[in-house]
Amino acid sequence: MALLEVEDLQKTYTSRFGDQSVHALAGVSFTLEAGEFAAVMGESGSGKTTLLNVVASLDRPTAGRVRLDGRDMADLPEKELAAFRRDNLGFVFQEFNLLDTFNIRDNILLPMVLAGRSRRDMDQALPRLAAQLGIREILDKYPYEVSGGQKQRAAVARALILSPRLILADEPTGALDSRSSDSLLSLMDAINAMGQTVLMVTHSVKAASHAGRVLFIKDGTLYHQLYRGGEDQAHFYGRISDVLTALAGGRSDG
Numbered sequence: 001m002a003l004l005e006v007e008d009l010q011k012t013y014t015s016r017f018g019d020q021s022v023h024a025l026a027g028v029s030f031t032l033e034a035g036e037f038a039a040v041m042g043e044s045g046s047g048k049t050t051l052l053n054v055v056a057s058l059d060r061p062t063a064g065r066v067r068l069d070g071r072d073m074a075d076l077p078e079k080e081l082a083a084f085r086r087d088n089l090g091f092v093f094q095e096f097n098l099l100d101t102f103n104i105r106d107n108i109l110l111p112m113v114l115a116g117r118s119r120r121d122m123d124q125a126l127p128r129l130a131a132q133l134g135i136r137e138i139l140d141k142y143p144y145e146v147s148g149g150q151k152q153r154a155a156v157a158r159a160l161i162l163s164p165r166l167i168l169a170d171e172p173t174g175a176l177d178s179r180s181s182d183s184l185l186s187l188m189d190a191i192n193a194m195g196q197t198v199l200m201v202t203h204s205v206k207a208a209s210h211a212g213r214v215l216f217i218k219d220g221t222l223y224h225q226l227y228r229g230g231e232d233q234a235h236f237y238g239r240i241s242d243v244l245t246a247l248a249g250g251r252s253d254g
Helices: 048-055 078-088 104-114 119-133 148-160 178-193 233-247
Strands: 004-014 021-032 037-041 063-068 089-093 166-170 197-201 213-218 221-227
Touching: 004 048, 021 048, 021 063, 037 048, 037 178, 048 166, 048 197, 078 089, 089 148, 104 119, 104 148, 119 148, 119 178, 148 178, 178 197, 213 233, 221 233
Parallel strands: 021 221, 037 197, 037 213, 089 166, 166 197
Antiparallel strands: 004 021, 004 063, 213 221
16 A cells, blocks of 8 residues: 555635635645655646645645545544644755744754653654754754754754654755755655655756656646656656656746
């Protein structure tokens, strides 16, 4: 059984007065196996962020199903949903979403605090994770004292601290310079190589070329998929670019 099952997912937004409807998702279906690294691409307004939000249970679908480990997330009562999300999903956002009043250590440990984990569990989990992500030296600093790349590494650590079943990344390189982006993508490769499942929404062909599969969304539907297989990153980059050009109706996005 797949780790994540998305079945005929639909999401319709209706205007305040009910006179207009926007079909953000119009029947998207796919599965994600444990240990996969998949990217979702598409033009602005294509539905890719809506897809991520529905998979994350941050938004309810109009129709269709999202199952994680066979558990239908629509069956979860609202009071259980936050705990299920916290225990099974890790989030990495473009803007980091770190709390400036907490140091890096406390930002990373916050999910464990909210989950009621013991100090012993925290003391065991953090040093190992901080060493893997290369952030041991900044744990006592505050977000405004570190670089964008270090903030994003801290955000990745926070996402991983509870050993989630699935990491959801929303434009994780969007606020980073080229060097920090390369560093983060190498990090994503490393955590995926350790068995972590990742679903990433991105505009970046370079970021997507690190994935093992790319799903292309157009007008709320799954337009195409590419599998990397044993292909090197440079050739996969080229194939992704070709699909994006076709997706845009033949015009090049540069």
